[in-house]
Amino acid sequence: MAQIKSPEELEKVRQGILSGRDPSKPSISVCAGSACLASGAAEVIAAFKAEIKKQGLEADVDTKGAGCPGFCERGPVVVIYPEEICYLQVKPEDVSEIVSSTIKEKKVIDRLLYVDPSTGEKAVHEYDIPFYKKQMRLVIGDNIKIDPKSIDDYLAVGGYSALGKVIRSMTPDQVIEEVSKSNLRGRSGSGFPAGFKWESCRKSEGEPKYIICNCHEGDPGAFADRRLLEATPHTVLEGMIIGCYAIGAAEGYIFVGDEFPQTVENARLAIKQAEEYGFLGKNILGSDFDLTIKVYIDGGGYVLGESSSLMASMEGKIGEPRTKYDHATDRGLWAKPTVLNNLQTWVNVPLIINQGADSFSKIGTEESTGTRVFSLTGKVNNIGMVEVPMGMTFREIVFDIGGGIRGNKKFKALQAGGPMGGFIPENLLDLQVDYEEMKKAGLAMGPGLIVADENTCIVDMVKYYLTFLANESCGKCTPCRDGLRHMLKIMNRITEGRGQKGDLELLEILSEVQKSAALCALGQGASDPLRASLKHFRDEYEAHIEEKRCPAGVCKVLSTALNI
Amino acid sequence: MDNDRIDQIIDKHQGEASSLIQVLLEIQRENSWLPKEILERVSEKLQVSLAQIQHTATFYKAFRLVPKGRHEIHICNGTSCHVRGAQGVIDTVQDLIGIRPGQTDLDSKFTLETCNCLGRCALGPVIEIEGKTHSKMSPAEAKDVIKKYE
Amino acid sequence: MGVVTLTIDNKEVKAKEEMTVLEAAQSAGIDIPTLCHHEKLEPYTACRLCMVEVESRGRVKLDTACSSPVKENMVVRTKTEDIIKIRRTLLELMLSHAPDSRELQALVKEYGADKDRFEKEASFCIHCGLCVRYCAEVKKKSAVGFINSGVRREISFVPEIASKECWNCKECFELCPTEALQTAYLFTVAQISDSPSFELESEK
Structure with missing residues (x-):
C-alpha cells in the first residue's frame, strides 16, 4: 500500500475498498476477543474455515475473527451477515450445520439463539437481545464487523474519516474548540475537561510536546480499556492522531501492560498499518503534520495509574508519585508539556469530529456528555463489556442490561471505581452515571462495575481491596503504607473472629488521616471502599465483631467457628 | 543469556x-x-x-527474580473472580503444590502467579496454564486440573 | 531574588521567593516537626509530619511544608486541630515500628500520641529514606536502597558496595531516627562474611 497523500485520496481508497466488497455476500464474524478466545473462539474460526473449504464455498463466504462486541457471558459470539443473525455459545460441532442451514439455505438455527429467560422469547439479531437493546454502542458498535487486525475493515466502516476532515478543513484551534464544545471529560474518573487540557498544553511554551494514552487499567476486575484497544485499535489511534494535531505534539505513547498479549499485538500492528497508509509518520495525508506513536509496555503495578507515577516510570525511574506544583500540560513527561488522557477519552474524539460537538453533547446529561464503556462483572447474569449513555441509572445497567442477579439471588451492592471507589447499595441504585452525581455519592468513574449479591461478604470484599492496595501502593508515604498495613491487620482480625470493640472507630480514624494526609491520589482514595462500606453496610461489620458471625458465610474462620 | x-x-x-x-x-x-x-x-x-x-x-510487578518452573499457573484474582470464589481456588492450589504466588517450587515444576484481571470474568474463577484457560473452577476442579501436569 | 510576604500562624513572615514554607517558618522561629527532611537532600514528602494548612488565592489545602513553595500573601496555619490529629496518628503509626525512637518520643507528648495504639511491627524502619537518599545524593554511592513496594517496602544494602564503602563512612547512621539502619547494616555484614553473593528478595 502506497502512502495516502491527501484526504481526497483517502476517500478514493475507501471507495475502492467498499466497491470490492459485496454487502449481500455472506460473511461470518466470530468474536476473537480474549474472553471468547478463552471459550474456544479460535477453534470455532478454524472449524468455519475448514467447513467452508470442504463445502467449496471459499469464494462465496467471508470468515473473520472480529473485535469484541461485549457479550462475553455467551461467548463465543458469532454474527452472520448480511442478515445479522446472532448465534451464542457456538461450538465447533455447530459449525457445519450453520454453514449448511444458515449460510446456504438462509435458515435460522433456533437452539443457538438468545432466549430471554423471563419471557422465553428468542432473539434472532444482536439488536433484539436485551443485553444490547438498552446500550448506546457508539464506540463499540462496529467491533463485530471489524477484524482488529485489518485497517481496511476499519476504513470500510468510515475509519479515519475524522482525521481526513481535520486535515482537510480544520485548524488545530478549531479542533480544540470542537472538543471543548462537546464537553468531553476525562474518562479516567477525574472528569477533567479534555478540551481545556489540550488547550493548556498547546499554549504551553515548552517543546516538544507529548501525548499519552493511558491504557494501564490496573484495577482488579476491570478490562474495558484494554479490551477496547484490542478490539478497535485504529479508533484509539485516530483519536490520538487528531489530538496530537490539535495540541501540536510530535510524539504519542500508548501506555499499556502486556498481561493481555493480544491487546499489545493488535495495537502494534495497527500502528504499523497506519504508518503504511500515511496516517502516521511524516506529512500525514499530505499535510505538514508529522507524528510517531509508540506502544510503551509498562512494568506493572496499580500505582502507575497515577499520572506522576506513570510519567516517572516512562522515564525509567521508580513509579513513585511526587507532590505536584506544576500541571503536566506545562511540565509532564521529561518535564515537557504533556497531555495524559485515558484511552476511553481518546476513542471519543473521532466521534466528536464526525458527528459534531453539538450532537455529541446532546448525549448524556448536561455536565457529563457522551457514553461510557464499562466492564460489568461479578454476580450478574450478563457479564461483559457494555457502553451506556451518561445519565443512565445503575439500576438499568444491572437489571436491564445485566439481566439481574445470577441464580435469582438478592442484589446486595454494586462496586464502582475499583480499589479507590465505593459501593452502591440497593436504595441508591437509581444513581446516574454522571461525574457530579457519582462524586457526591463518594464514587469514582472507574472502568469496572462489579455486582455483589447476598452471598458476597462486604467486609471480605473490602479486605480484598485493602490487601490489593497494601501490595500495590508504592510504599513511600506513611499514611498510605502504614495506614494500609494497620487497616488490613484490623480487617484480618475482624474476619477471623478476633474483632474488638473500637476497631471500627480505629478504621475510621486511619481512613480519615489517610484521605487528608497521603501523598497521591492512590493513598487519598485507598480507603474509599472501606468508608463507603462502613456507611452502607456497618451491620455486616458489627455481626463479625459482636456476634462473631459472617452473614454471607464467606469469612472461613467465622463460618467454621460457628459449626463447632 | x-x-x-x-x-x-x-x-x-x-x-x-x-x-x-x-x-x-x-x-x-x-x-x-x-x-x-x-x-x-x-x-x-x-x-x-x-x-x-x-x-x-x-x-514493578512484571519482573521475576527466581527461575520459572516447567508449568506456569496463573490464577485470576480480579474482583469478579474473587466474589465468585477465587480465594478458595488459590488456597487449594497453594496447599497442593506448596508454594505461594510469586514462587517456584523446589523441583522447578510449577510457578504460581495470581493476576489482577485476565478479562475473562464471565468464565471466573479462571486458571490459565500454558495459554489454556480453565473456566469456572471450584477448588476441587482446580485440584484435578493441576494434578494433570507433570 | 525577590522577597515575598506571607503569614504563618498569624505572624507576618518575609521570605525569599525560592524558599519552601518550612524554610520560611524556620527563619521566623516557627517550629514545624519533620522526620524525612534534611537540608542537604531534595524534599521527599514521605513522612507527612510537616503537613500544614496552606491558603493561597482563595484555595485552602493541606500540603507538606518541606516541599510547598512560598507565595505572596499565602496564609499558613501549622497547628490546626486537623493537623494535630494527622500528626498524632502518623506518630502512632511510626511508633508501632519504633516505640523507643528518641526523635519520635520527643514529639509524643506534644501531640498526645499513644505508642501502643497500633499493633507492634517487627521492623524498626519508618521509611524516612534518609539513609537511602543521603547515600545516593550526597555520597553518590548508593550502597543502600529500597526494595519492594507497598507494605513490603524496606531498606536493603547492596553487599558488594557496602563491603567497600560503608565501613569507613557510616555517615547515614546518625541520620536514622530508629535503629533500623544499623540492624540492616549489621545483617548485611553478617551475610557478606557468610557468603560473597547477595540474594535479592524473591517474593513480591
Whole structure:
C-alpha cells in the first residue's frame, strides 16, 4: 500500500475498498476477543474455515475473527451477515450445520439463539437481545464487523474519516474548540475537561510536546480499556492522531501492560498499518503534520495509574508519585508539556469530529456528555463489556442490561471505581452515571462495575481491596503504607473472629488521616471502599465483631467457628 | 543469556539509563527471569546503580527474580473472580503444590502467579496454564486440573 | 531574588521567593516537626509530619511544608486541630515500628500520641529514606536502597558496595531516627562474611 497523500485520496481508497466488497455476500464474524478466545473462539474460526473449504464455498463466504462486541457471558459470539443473525455459545460441532442451514439455505438455527429467560422469547439479531437493546454502542458498535487486525475493515466502516476532515478543513484551534464544545471529560474518573487540557498544553511554551494514552487499567476486575484497544485499535489511534494535531505534539505513547498479549499485538500492528497508509509518520495525508506513536509496555503495578507515577516510570525511574506544583500540560513527561488522557477519552474524539460537538453533547446529561464503556462483572447474569449513555441509572445497567442477579439471588451492592471507589447499595441504585452525581455519592468513574449479591461478604470484599492496595501502593508515604498495613491487620482480625470493640472507630480514624494526609491520589482514595462500606453496610461489620458471625458465610474462620 | 545478547538489547535502546525498565522487560521476555549476573551487567552498561536496579526489579510487578518452573499457573484474582470464589481456588492450589504466588517450587515444576484481571470474568474463577484457560473452577476442579501436569 | 510576604500562624513572615514554607517558618522561629527532611537532600514528602494548612488565592489545602513553595500573601496555619490529629496518628503509626525512637518520643507528648495504639511491627524502619537518599545524593554511592513496594517496602544494602564503602563512612547512621539502619547494616555484614553473593528478595 502506497502512502495516502491527501484526504481526497483517502476517500478514493475507501471507495475502492467498499466497491470490492459485496454487502449481500455472506460473511461470518466470530468474536476473537480474549474472553471468547478463552471459550474456544479460535477453534470455532478454524472449524468455519475448514467447513467452508470442504463445502467449496471459499469464494462465496467471508470468515473473520472480529473485535469484541461485549457479550462475553455467551461467548463465543458469532454474527452472520448480511442478515445479522446472532448465534451464542457456538461450538465447533455447530459449525457445519450453520454453514449448511444458515449460510446456504438462509435458515435460522433456533437452539443457538438468545432466549430471554423471563419471557422465553428468542432473539434472532444482536439488536433484539436485551443485553444490547438498552446500550448506546457508539464506540463499540462496529467491533463485530471489524477484524482488529485489518485497517481496511476499519476504513470500510468510515475509519479515519475524522482525521481526513481535520486535515482537510480544520485548524488545530478549531479542533480544540470542537472538543471543548462537546464537553468531553476525562474518562479516567477525574472528569477533567479534555478540551481545556489540550488547550493548556498547546499554549504551553515548552517543546516538544507529548501525548499519552493511558491504557494501564490496573484495577482488579476491570478490562474495558484494554479490551477496547484490542478490539478497535485504529479508533484509539485516530483519536490520538487528531489530538496530537490539535495540541501540536510530535510524539504519542500508548501506555499499556502486556498481561493481555493480544491487546499489545493488535495495537502494534495497527500502528504499523497506519504508518503504511500515511496516517502516521511524516506529512500525514499530505499535510505538514508529522507524528510517531509508540506502544510503551509498562512494568506493572496499580500505582502507575497515577499520572506522576506513570510519567516517572516512562522515564525509567521508580513509579513513585511526587507532590505536584506544576500541571503536566506545562511540565509532564521529561518535564515537557504533556497531555495524559485515558484511552476511553481518546476513542471519543473521532466521534466528536464526525458527528459534531453539538450532537455529541446532546448525549448524556448536561455536565457529563457522551457514553461510557464499562466492564460489568461479578454476580450478574450478563457479564461483559457494555457502553451506556451518561445519565443512565445503575439500576438499568444491572437489571436491564445485566439481566439481574445470577441464580435469582438478592442484589446486595454494586462496586464502582475499583480499589479507590465505593459501593452502591440497593436504595441508591437509581444513581446516574454522571461525574457530579457519582462524586457526591463518594464514587469514582472507574472502568469496572462489579455486582455483589447476598452471598458476597462486604467486609471480605473490602479486605480484598485493602490487601490489593497494601501490595500495590508504592510504599513511600506513611499514611498510605502504614495506614494500609494497620487497616488490613484490623480487617484480618475482624474476619477471623478476633474483632474488638473500637476497631471500627480505629478504621475510621486511619481512613480519615489517610484521605487528608497521603501523598497521591492512590493513598487519598485507598480507603474509599472501606468508608463507603462502613456507611452502607456497618451491620455486616458489627455481626463479625459482636456476634462473631459472617452473614454471607464467606469469612472461613467465622463460618467454621460457628459449626463447632 | 550471554553478555553479548544483553549488550545488543541495551544498544537497541541507545544505552540510555531511562530505558532501564524496557531493557529489563526485553531481557526477561527472552530469559524468563532476571538473574543477579544479568542485573549487574545492566547496571554496569546503563550506569544505573545496583541499588536502583534492585528497587526497580522488585517494585514493578512484571519482573521475576527466581527461575520459572516447567508449568506456569496463573490464577485470576480480579474482583469478579474473587466474589465468585477465587480465594478458595488459590488456597487449594497453594496447599497442593506448596508454594505461594510469586514462587517456584523446589523441583522447578510449577510457578504460581495470581493476576489482577485476565478479562475473562464471565468464565471466573479462571486458571490459565500454558495459554489454556480453565473456566469456572471450584477448588476441587482446580485440584484435578493441576494434578494433570507433570 | 525577590522577597515575598506571607503569614504563618498569624505572624507576618518575609521570605525569599525560592524558599519552601518550612524554610520560611524556620527563619521566623516557627517550629514545624519533620522526620524525612534534611537540608542537604531534595524534599521527599514521605513522612507527612510537616503537613500544614496552606491558603493561597482563595484555595485552602493541606500540603507538606518541606516541599510547598512560598507565595505572596499565602496564609499558613501549622497547628490546626486537623493537623494535630494527622500528626498524632502518623506518630502512632511510626511508633508501632519504633516505640523507643528518641526523635519520635520527643514529639509524643506534644501531640498526645499513644505508642501502643497500633499493633507492634517487627521492623524498626519508618521509611524516612534518609539513609537511602543521603547515600545516593550526597555520597553518590548508593550502597543502600529500597526494595519492594507497598507494605513490603524496606531498606536493603547492596553487599558488594557496602563491603567497600560503608565501613569507613557510616555517615547515614546518625541520620536514622530508629535503629533500623544499623540492624540492616549489621545483617548485611553478617551475610557478606557468610557468603560473597547477595540474594535479592524473591517474593513480591
